[in-house]
Amino acid sequence: MTFIRLLRYPPRLWPTLSLSTGEGSVLFMGAFIISAAMGVVRQILFNARFGIGEEAAALYAAFRLSETVSTLIAGGVLTNALTPYVLLAARKGHTAVSLLISRMLSLMLVVALLVTLLLVITAPWLLRWIIAPGLDQATQELATLLTRILATEIVLQITNGVLSAVLIARGQFFLPALGIALRNTLIIVSLLLPQATIITAAIGSLGDSVIQLLILIPGLIHHRLHLRLSRQWRDPLVQGTLQLVIPGAISSTINYGNAVVDTAIASLGAQAAGLGAMHNALLLGHLPQRLCGTAIGQAAFPHLAVAAITRNRHLFRQRWMAATGVAIGLATLSSLALALGGRWLIALLFERGAFDQTAGDLTFAILLIFVLGLPLYVMVEITGRALVALGDARTPLLANTAQLVSRIIVATVCWPLIGVLAVPVATVASSAIEAFILSGVLLNWLREPTTWRVSSITDQIESHVVLE
Template sequence: MIWQRLRTTPWYAWPTLSLSTAEGSLIFMAAFLISAVLGVVRQILFNAHFGVGEEAAALYAAFRLSETVSTLIAGGALTNALVPHLLIAARKNGRAISLLVSRMLTLMLVVTVPVTFTLWLSAPLLLRWIVAPGLDLQTQALATLLTRILIAEIVLLVAEGVLSAVLIARGQFFLPAAGIALRNTMIILTLLMPEPTIVTAAIGSLGDSVIQLLILIPGLWHHRLNLRPAWHLRDPLVRGTLNLAIPGAISGTINYGNAIVDTAIASLGGQAAGLGAMHNALLLGHLPQRLFGMAIGQAAFPYLAAAAVNRDRNLFRWRWLTAIGVAAILAMLSALALIGSGRWLIHLIFERGAFDSAAGDLTFSILQVFALGLPIYVIVEITGRALVALGDARVPLLANATQLLSRLGVAMALWPAVGVLAVPIATVASGVVEVMILCGVLFYRIHMRAEWHTTAYTGIIGERS
């Protein structure tokens, strides 16, 4: 077991300890659980200071906009696209790995600067017309200020996305997981300050991104990467990474587009309480999704990619089916637990200060509906990664785009009748659409398609050999 290995391994060797899928899943689950506990502490402090009022709504809107752009440029799609190409580079030598990392890091930083500046200028219009059109002008002005603070995270996430791929490709999950676990520490410290403001809370969130980057450094020192500015777009590994990263980033942005749709629908009628209740409900509902979807998916991904690069269909199929089977069962049990005891949890955790019982009732109503789709969400998470491991980021993009359209249609159709509950209902309905597309395509590719062994990496491997 992983805990025994950690006890028998010197602590300074943990960053370079290679873990199996099961061990990595446990490490990521622990990280997401710690992050969630700290997230609850953060939310308790945040609710006590700001409740579900206008200042809280402004920060939630700012998070939505900055996170969407960060995902487009640097999110998990960049890391996942780089991992299989690092495995290919490792077949040659360490210098090929350093070159690939240097070229990708340089390219992403060159892209980041103008995008960040454009977002800084256009933040008021984006918030007014897309992200939170139902908020009043004063709240939108505050959201603009907070967005302009948070956009600095983009540069930090670019570097973190590229560098963490080096460790994940080797199954060295400990430091990336530690960064996840510590995600809320700085914002908690700012909320513990005497008379914290909504601006200091945003600055604390920025500090958490700094921690996630710095914590990778010990593991990277071990690999002696020779990083330097480098530009070579014709490198087949760079091109291959971009071919996966670009549709993957768009797909990830659509995921955050879901959050923008949710925020916009919840803000209709100027109801700031709907935004706050939805945020608190998703804080609880997303925990099982992270524990059993993202954690297992991330731990399984480098091994799925290795099976794809090595053209081992049977091994790939077994790893995918095992991952989604375990994740779906755990998610189903979590859904039952949330539906049965969610109201008690909300009362225990959130109901204090400005967060009253009416806010708790609304939060629980949203949570109940959202929990029904948990098994679907985790299968989507793992199956999307499995397709990317095969070198196919276009089908996940298509599936995401389809579910976004269905999500928007269902939410708008139901809003007049059920109000903010239209958001979780649309989430479940669109998840069913997405899982049917992803699982249908992947099932066809690994069970029916005779030429499966010809993956997207065949040409790159040929060029590098």
């Protein structure tokens, strides 16, 4: 029905259509499916050329480090933290939104440039001691070079995160979803080049980030944004956004630190095969997680924020429970499908060239354990966003910290017994702990009217903040 509705309008109006939670969920799901299909094509080409050897391990490690840093200062956390304040600024008109976005973008770009420089300098140490300590010297050096190439993505991702909030706040999901769908375009092109190398693959990934940013331009033109550099960072709306961004970014990075633990554990024993098999397994396992958790959570978020700032406890509960229930149901079905057909799918998609049957068996073993936790992963995704909509970024921080600590403990204990399979076992166990904390706190908020606290966003509305 979402796509039927889009077809009722000329394509030039699609970027400015405001969509409901259900419509946005379907749109994001479609985008993730297209992105995943292109990701599979990318991985088929990548596996056939590089297998799961040392060059592949170097790029995976470089991706992990650059993505971790990008998550710290950008990612969905920045967009979600800024979205409610864009809604507030919009009540004052286009000029107020332009001022808020200009101030946030100026501030975050300063941070991004400093972090990028720091990453370029410290990449060798981070890779050797934290990200992939099990890789040999030559692979470490290649990973360092690739990390420095990919570091530029941090600036691009931070810009994308700020500008996307303008559209997400209004439920205008088409352009952000289109950017997701086209994410792997240039890296595929780079792998099809006759003389493709691991370096051209990294440059292709960088180009994909540029595409995601350029796609937002038509929607931003529609909202008549006039951006300029600004140092007025004491704006109450900027300060309110930072109160959500800072703990949210730390929380998201701790959560993403789980992936760093995965990479480090998988690389122990100098076994590049474990790192490559894990990457391929997660490529398949993360798709239903994105479809059922990220897509529904992102589409529901602005609607949850509206319910929060209007103090409509009943509407908020209704929207959260509907989104969570649908997501868990779809995730459960996805778990069963991958458990029954995952080995066949791996053979169909990946077993060619340097990727042999032994690599396929290891990949499926990792996938089979990972999918047991899919209902937990999507519950964490949606409930965490619901708490942020209420102005609570501290609980997700606490939950992610507990998850990381438990993940390290479980993975460390299990590694001597089951090797790389300790990674998915630790993932499931730690996600159960995180889901318990998040859902417990949110249910406490919703149980009685007296526990329905006023969010910081509502406080901003009632104080009649006026942008200069």
